[in-house]
Amino acid sequence: MSLALDKPRSPKRPAARRGNGELYSWLFMRLSGLLLVVLVLGHLFIMNILDGGVHKINFGFVAGRWASPFWQFWDLAMLWLAQIHGGNGVRTVINDYARKDSTRFWLKMLLYVSMVLIIALGTFVIFTFDPNISN
Amino acid sequence: MTATAETTAGSRGAQPPVPDGAVTVTVKIRRFNPEFDDEPRWDSFDIPALPSDRVLNLLHHIKWYVDGTLTFRRSCAHGICGSDAMRINGVNRLACKVLLKDLLQKGDKQTTITIEPIKGLPVHKDLLVDMEPFFEAFRAVKPYLVTYGNEPTRERIQSVADRERFDDTTKCILCACCTTSCPVYWTEGSYFGPAAIVNAHRFIFDSRDEGAEERLDILNDIDGVWRCRTTFNCTDACPRGIQVTKAIQEVKRALLFKRV
Ligand code: HEM
Ligand code: SF4
Ligand code: SF4
Ligand code: FES
Numbered sequence: 001m002s003l004a005l006d007k008p009r010s011p012k013r014p015a016a017r018r019g020n021g022e023l024y025s026w027l028f029m030r031l032s033g034l035l036l037v038v039l040v041l042g043h044l045f046i047m048n049i050l051d052g053g054v055h056k057i058n059f060g061f062v063a064g065r066w067a068s069p070f071w072q073f074w075d076l077a078m079l080w081l082a083q084i085h086g087g088n089g090v091r092t093v094i095n096d097y098a099r100k101d102s103t104r105f106w107l108k109m110l111l112y113v114s115m116v117l118i119i120a121l122g123t124f125v126i127f128t129f130d131p132n133i134s135n
Numbered sequence: 136m137t138a139t140a141e142t143t144a145g146s147r148g149a150q151p152p153v154p155d156g157a158v159t160v161t162v163k164i165r166r167f168n169p170e171f172d173d174e175p176r177w178d179s180f181d182i183p184a185l186p187s188d189r190v191l192n193l194l195h196h197i198k199w200y201v202d203g204t205l206t207f208r209r210s211c212a213h214g215i216c217g218s219d220a221m222r223i224n225g226v227n228r229l230a231c232k233v234l235l236k237d238l239l240q241k242g243d244k245q246t247t248i249t250i251e252p253i254k255g256l257p258v259h260k261d262l263l264v265d266m267e268p269f270f271e272a273f274r275a276v277k278p279y280l281v282t283y284g285n286e287p288t289r290e291r292i293q294s295v296a297d298r299e300r301f302d303d304t305t306k307c308i309l310c311a312c313c314t315t316s317c318p319v320y321w322t323e324g325s326y327f328g329p330a331a332i333v334n335a336h337r338f339i340f341d342s343r344d345e346g347a348e349e350r351l352d353i354l355n356d357i358d359g360v361w362r363c364r365t366t367f368n369c370t371d372a373c374p375r376g377i378q379v380t381k382a383i384q385e386v387k388r389a390l391l392f393k394r395v
Contacts, residue, residue: 022361
């Protein structure tokens with residue numbers, strides 16, 4: 001029979017979980033944040049300030065921009081980075097605030113599914129956009 | 136004398152005479168008696184106090200002369216032992232280091248001081264919490280000198296500059312003000328918490344110690360330094376003035392660049 005007071009001071013914590021990726025997730029938030037400053041502020045500037053602001057935006061304007069691989073890539077990078085950066089940020093928030101393991105699990109599942117859906121849909125639109133769709 | 140009279144009386148009998156210059160303050164305490172209460176409750180006491188009193192004196196007054204059942208922890212009463220961390224007016228402080236004059240309302244307005252147990256640790260009774268989860272995280276970071284190989288015949292020499300690197304984190308008195316002010320710790324008790332990281336820092340950056348890698352590995356855990364959101368609550372709470380968040384960032388940097 002084991003004594004209840006056996007090793008009273010042994011740590012209750014599981015051994016360190018190595019290579020859990022939290023370091024890279026932390027680093028990614030900073031690096032993607034830096035890129036997002038350029039991408040998002042540039043995007044806001046072009047869309048809302050340059051050439052008469054939002055009033056110029058219509059189907060033709062979008063079609064014109066996406067005719068260039070540069071803007072296609074810009075929007076693609078912004079979509080992926082914002083989704084993964086924002087998704088990873090919300091994952092942190094869920095980890096910090098969910099009280100029950102089951103709540104945490106389901107909120108994260110919802111988050112991951114929404115991320116995959118939006119990234120897939122956005123990427124699909126950028127690459128298959130047809131400027132002649134109205135013809 | 137009957138036993139019932141003692142439940143509301145203080146442990147040292149009648150109140151002493153009110154000193155000159157005393158003001159009446161309301162002390163509102165969040166109390167919990169596991170034998171009677173299902174839920175914590177608020178209890179208020181109007182007591183005379185001097186502006187030069189510390190919050191600990193007010194608690195003593197209540198316990199000694201008004202209600203002997205009030206339970207809290209204190210030992211040195213001089214900011215050294217770290218026993219009397221509590222939430223005073225919403226911020227974590229040592230009751231023996233907060234002066235009443237810094238809490239007094241201006242003019243003739245009545246002063247109310249709210250006192251709660253520190254958050255995130257199980258409450259035993261009134262202001263007394265179970266510190267075991269806190270010390271468990273502390274022990275997990277190996278807060279002692281780790282060396283390998285032969286012991287030197289004389290003392291382990293260290294330069295002034297090398298000593299300076301971890302000087303700040305040697306000041307910790309393990310009061311738990313920081314850890315129990317951390318919003319991440321409130322909801323997730325599995326986070327190591329700032330105090331454990333401070334005490335790991337104390338040895339990681341000690342040139343005489345050889346256990347830095349083990350400790351960094353431990354703090355790279357899912358519940359390690361990466362959970363810190365850099366909100367500075369801990370730095371604000373530390374009664375020793377330790378730059379807690381800075382110490383955590385230094386540990387993050389050591390992990391990031393794999394260099395101490
Ligand atoms: C404009 C440039 C941006 C920069 C420089 C930036 C930077 C950062 C950094 C450094 C963090 C980590 C904070 C921490 O770990 O404590 C963070 C968190 C976060 N970011 Fe961004 N970000 C930017 C844009 C965005 C965008 C566009 C979104 C939304 C899609 C977003 C959503 C989030 C969320 C939800 C968090 C988590 C918040 C938290 O941890 O409390 N950020 N951001
Ligand atoms: S800086 Fe980090 S450890 Fe300190 S209170 Fe904020 S989240 Fe907690
Ligand atoms: S770092 Fe400061 S607040 Fe935290 S336990 Fe040590 S002395 Fe107390
Ligand atoms: S009683 Fe020792 S620190 Fe306050």
